[in-house]
Amino acid sequence: xxxxxxxxxxxxxxxxxxxxxxxxxxxxxxxxxxxxxxxxxxxxxxxxxxxxxxxxxxxxxxxxxxxxxxxxxxxxxxxxxxxxxxxxxxxxxxxxxxxxxxxxxxxxxxxxxxxxxxxxxxx
Numbered sequence: 747x748x749x750x751x752x753x754x755x756x757x758x759x760x761x762x763x764x765x766x767x768x769x770x771x772x773x774x775x776x777x778x779x780x781x782x783x784x785x786x787x788x789x790x791x792x793x794x795x796x797x798x799x800x801x802x803x804x805x806x807x808x809x810x811x812x813x814x815x816x817x818x819x820x821x822x823x824x825x826x827x828x829x830x831x832x833x834x835x836x837x838x839x840x841x842x843x844x845x846x847x848x849x850x851x852x853x854x855x856x857x858x859x860x861x862x863x864x865x866x867x868x869x
Contacts, residue, residue: 747830749785751836752785752792752794752830755843756783756785756794756843759775759843761862762776762782762847771786771788772787773786777851777854777862778850778851778858778862780850780853782796782797782846782847782850783797783843783846792829792830793827794843795826795827795828796825796826796842796843797824797825797846798826798842798845798846798849800824803823806842810828813829813831814826814827814829814834815827826842
């Protein structure tokens with residue numbers, strides 16, 4: 747997945763917004779004002795940090811050693827940083843992005859969730 751494809755996938759989630767609250771190169775994606783992903787505009791290789799259920803986070807780190815690591819500058823129990831390389835296919839990455847979005851979306855107040863009206867997922 748290219749950087750542009752990654753950014754397009756993140757921006758496509760209902761209610762998603764991008765900003766640069768930390769510096770001019772770290773793009774942060776939020777829903778309802780809460781962070782669900784961040785990635786550098788110039789990182790080489792491309793990396794994205796996503797929120798993750800702690801049990802799943804550990805499994806992914808074991809399955810993809812060196813590619814999926816504890817979240818960089820984030821709560822390492824709940825966040826993974828993923829290096830986009832050939833070991834991670836785009837479908838899996840998209841699932842992880844959706845998982846991160848869903849975790850954050852479900853934590854929003856009911857009224858805010860109703861305003862955003864997300865796409866219904868079977869997962």
